[in-house]
Amino acid sequence: MKRLAIYVYALGLLGIFLSSCQKILDKEPSDFVQPENYYNSENDLNFALAGVYDPLGSEYLYASGLWFQFGDCTDESFYPNSSNSFSAPMFYQYDYTNPFVGGLWQECYKGIERANLLLEHIDKPAMDERKRQAIAGEALFLRAYYHFLLVSNFGAVPLKMASTTNVSSVDIPATPAKEVYEQLLQDMREAETKVLKATEIGNASHVSQTTVQGILARVCLYMAGYPLKDETKYGEALEWAKKVVESGEHRLLESYDTGLTNSAYSQIFINHAQDKYDIGECLWEADFNMNEGNSAYAEGGRLGTYQISCVNVDTGYASGGIRTTIKLYNLYGEGDLRRDWAITPFTFESTQTTAVRVPQPANNIINRESGKWRRYFEPNSFIKQQYRTGQNFPILRYADVLLMLAEAENEVNGPTAIAYEAINQVRRRGYGLPVQAYSELADAAPGLAQSDFRQLIMDERARELCFEALRKPDLIRWGTFTDVLSATAEEIMTSNASTTNKSRWVLGYNTAISSPRYLLLPIPALEINVNKAIKQNPGW
Structure with a gap:
């Protein structure tokens, strides 16, 4: 990581008393730091806070799991399985023993345990009170966010509001999903x-006030949709999204910004490759670092390694494991600059010593690769491992806030001028136009009915936010998951791809639509085997 790296690294040297792993030990380990002997200074609190953030960079969260393993196989993308010989979440071949299922659960509870420990000792050191409250606020939010990841993926889960004091007390029943949501809302507020x-x-690594407001809008939209269907939450989502906009702290990066040589949309993701923060555009990022000048604290994710396939050293290795659908390609209008950035119009000739771009044939749409994060923009001074990069993952972007505002406004008041302006700003930027000025080319058709505007938002979220770990939960909360995946499977089978490829690519879709159990992940084996008070999710 970058700004948090030194703290996370130091945590490892201190001995991980912050871990949530429940192991039965017959003696105290010699490198174990007792909580009562820690949290004695502001510096100690900052070390501990870095430990609360650290699970975000886990392989099972934003290094890979949430956006690749569990984010692939929607109407945006699929995994080009070359055989049917192995199982993986990206084509719905998993059960409760899968390491990514267990890893997501364990890393979230690790973050929750660390947050609880920090909050329980927050008042211990003498320090500036404003700084103390800021640390407390970040820990509160992160505890709530980890609970949000759990409840939105697993449904009812144990609500953990205090640190573990007795490792033998492992039988903790699941709290109903609605109660988990209400508590995490309280924490976030x-x-x-x-x-x-x-x-x-000054950076997007730490949670800011507008980050909390934006994620609160997201949480409320999830609560308004399936399975809770608490439509009163649309109004609260609208208020939180408005607070972000009205803060004046954020804006859409535009093509005419000083020094911008690429399209504004592509520059967002080039910044991730080049280790640059843009807090106006990106409110919150999961932070990674592969900078040669800071190699002692290197912590890489996989962003960029599953995009444009190439084996050349100068471009950085990538496997092309995320492929586009015909639907996503066709969602973009003529002149929308986002299409040929999000979906690459070329491949690399991998047999060359120096990578050569080969244009994709016009009739080859399905199976094109995702191109949002491109390794060839990484500086040569950065460490280029085969499956690790320092590219940050954008957990929350300002464009998402605008689209959430438009969605909530449409549900509360219909397609008003407020809803139109929010979505049109995103669309104008997509076409490389000034975001505040009317555009006949980019602006949405006026006078839409509420249902048509709702569909416009669904499509615009795909155009703008594809491959950012949001599509599957969006489809689930909208109640369209099964129908959309069925249509995508049919699209694949009627494409011009080979019969063999089609049968492989459609495998995950057919599995996902075969049972409603895939709307939730199974409670992992590591929990079922230890916690006798918890029940497995239906169908698993």
Whole structure:
């Protein structure tokens, strides 16, 4: 990681008393730091806070799991399985023993345990009170966010509001999903009053006030949709999204910004490759670092390694494991600059010593590769491992906030001028146009009915946010998951791909639509085997 790296690295040297692993030990380990002997200074609190953030960079969260393993196989993308000989989440071949299922669960509870320990000792050191409250706010928010990842993926889960004091007390029943959501909302609302503003923090690694507001809008939209269907939450989502916009702390990166040589949309992701923060555009990022000058703290994710396939050293290795659908390609209108960035119009000739671009044939749409994050923009000074990069993952972007505002406004008040302006700003930027000025080319058709505007939002979220770990949960909360995946499977089978490829690519879709159990992940084996008070999710 970058700004948090030194703290996370130091945590390893201190001995991980912050871990949530429940192991039965017959003696105290010599390198174990007792909580009562820690949290004695502001520096100690910052070390501990870095430990709370650290699971975000896990292989099972934003290094890979949430956006690749569990994010592939939607109407945006699929995994080009070359055989039917192995199982993996990206084509719905998994059960409760899968390491990514267990890893997501374990890493979230690790973050929750660390947050609880920090909050329980937050008042211990003498320090500036404003800084103390900011640390408390970030820990509160992160505890809530880890619970959000759990409840949105697993449904009812144990609500953990205090640190573990007895490792033998492992029989913890699941809390109903609605209660988990209500508690995490309470935590986030409190955190919003404590954390610092984005412009004061100066980077997207730490949670800011507008980060909390934007994620609160997301949480409320999830609660308004399936399975809770609490439509009163649309109004709260609208208020939180408006707060982000009205803060004046964020804006869409535009093509005429000083020094911008690429399209504004592509520059967002080039910045990730080049280790640059843009807090106006990106509110919150999972932070990684592969900078040669800071190699002692190297921590890489896989962003960029599953995009444009290439084996050349100068471009950085990538496997092309995320392929596009015909639907996503056709969603983009003529002149929309996002299409040929998100979906690469070329391949690399991998037999060359120096990579050579080969244009994709016009009739080859399905099976084109995702190109959002491109390794050839990484500076040569960066460490280029085969399956690791320092590219940050954008957990929350300002464009997402605008689209959430438009969605919530449409559900509460219909397709008003407020809803149109929010979605049109995103669309104008996609066409490389000034975001504040009317555009006949980019602006959505006026006078749409509420249902048609709703569909416009669904499509616009795919155009803008594809491959960013949001599509599957969007489809689930909209109640369209099964129908959309069925249509995508039919699209694949009627494409011009070979019969063999089609039968492989459609495998995950046919599995996902075969049972409603795939709307939730199974409670992992590591929990079922230890926790006798928890029940497995239906169908698993």
